[in-house]
Amino acid sequence: MTPLVTQSLSELPAIDEHHVDRRRYPHGVAFMDGQYLSMSEAKISVLDWGFLHSDATYDTVHVWNGKFFRLNLHLDRFWRGVERLRMKLPYDREQVTSILNNCVALSGHKSAYVEMICTRGSSPTFSRDPREAENRFIAFAVPFGSVANKEQLKRGLHVAISETVRIPPKSVDPAIKNYHWLDLVKGLYDAYDKGGETALILDINGHIAEGPGFNVFLVKDGDLKTPAFGVLPGITRQSVLDLCAEIGLSVVTDHITRAEIKGADEAFITSTAGGIMPVTRIDDAAIGKGQVGSVTRRLTDLYWQKHEDPAWSTPVVYA
Numbered sequence: 001m002t003p004l005v006t007q008s009l010s011e012l013p014a015i016d017e018h019h020v021d022r023r024r025y026p027h028g029v030a031f032m033d034g035q036y037l038s039m040s041e042a043k044i045s046v047l048d049w050g051f052l053h054s055d056a057t058y059d060t061v062h063v064w065n066g067k068f069f070r071l072n073l074h075l076d077r078f079w080r081g082v083e084r085l086r087m088k089l090p091y092d093r094e095q096v097t098s099i100l101n102n103c104v105a106l107s108g109h110k111s112a113y114v115e116m117i118c119t120r121g122s123s124p125t126f127s128r129d130p131r132e133a134e135n136r137f138i139a140f141a142v143p144f145g146s147v148a149n150k151e152q153l154k155r156g157l158h159v160a161i162s163e164t165v166r167i168p169p170k171s172v173d174p175a176i177k178n179y180h181w182l183d184l185v186k187g188l189y190d191a192y193d194k195g196g197e198t199a200l201i202l203d204i205n206g207h208i209a210e211g212p213g214f215n216v217f218l219v220k221d222g223d224l225k226t227p228a229f230g231v232l233p234g235i236t237r238q239s240v241l242d243l244c245a246e247i248g249l250s251v252v253t254d255h256i257t258r259a260e261i262k263g264a265d266e267a268f269i270t271s272t273a274g275g276i277m278p279v280t281r282i283d284d285a286a287i288g289k290g291q292v293g294s295v296t297r298r299l300t301d302l303y304w305q306k307h308e309d310p311a312w313s314t315p316v317v318y319a
């Protein structure tokens with residue numbers, strides 16, 4: 001793992017927390033336009049294409065116990081997205097790594113949710129030509145958050161399948177992590193209407209795709225499966241694939257039908273926001289015995305153990 005390169009924190013300007021409204025902003029530190037700011041001060045222009053057109057890509061890595069988890073994989077995915085959207089970052093990989101480190105260190109968080117964003121920005125002449133826009137890099141570190149709360153992690157999430165179809169990959173490539181969330185948010189409302197706590201939405205072929213901020217896996221007769229098409233290749237999903245290879249569990253990436261997931265022995269969702277999270281009910285069907293299954297538990301334990309493994313983690317430099 002490459003060590004974090006960072007400026008001495010004492011050389012960085014102090015964050016003015018004076019007028020932070022804690023009711024509206026989580027405690028954290030952002031970086032934009034060359035400055036470190038409190039979360040309440042980190043604001044973008046309404047003319048930024050990132051805001052006007054969702055013309056942006058981003059990535060989210062978490063810090064757990066003072067260490068970034070799989071930072072290189074997140075940076076690789078972010079860089080791929082930026083290149084494929086034909087944007088240019090004003091900082092190189094080493095500088096971005098330092099900025100992310102500094103946001104976490106200045107915030108003081110030992111467990112954090114750390115986002116890096118590149119927006120198309122805006123053009124000094126207000127041109128409609130995206131090639132004339134000056135791309136903008138933003139980063140921030142706020143407290144770690146999870147898709148599932150404590151109770152849901154213990155008893156398993158109750159998920160509803162929405163009829164909403166995920167925007168097709170030929171329109172917006174889900175491998176480029178993006179803020180085109182109207183389908184996912186519609187899915188959430190559909191799920192709430194059906195009594196679910198979160199949603200799974202479909203791909204254009206009617207198979208299970210993913211949910212708002214997570215991938216999904218099923219376990220049947222000891223074998224695992226996760227959708228291959230129309231989904232973000234999540235880093236947590238990748239971690240599950242890597243763990244399965246390490247411990248000899250069989251896992252395939254292939255399409256999953258609704259009937260298949262409802263008839264699974266176990267199901268779980270995966271996200272940087274929460275890790276591996278059990279699902280014990282889908283629509284009106286209990287999954288397996290309706291309790292968190294043994295494969296899910298085993299993978300969850302291994303996943304959190306890996307946060308201490310130097311091959312999978314990078315310590316934050318706090319001083």
Ligand code: PLP
Pocket residue numbers: 060210211212213214215231232233234235236237270271272273
């Ligand atoms: N799918 C979507 C649409 C997401 O937005 C996310 C994360 O935000 C994921 C899957 C999970 O990806 P990761 O494990 O890299 O957090």
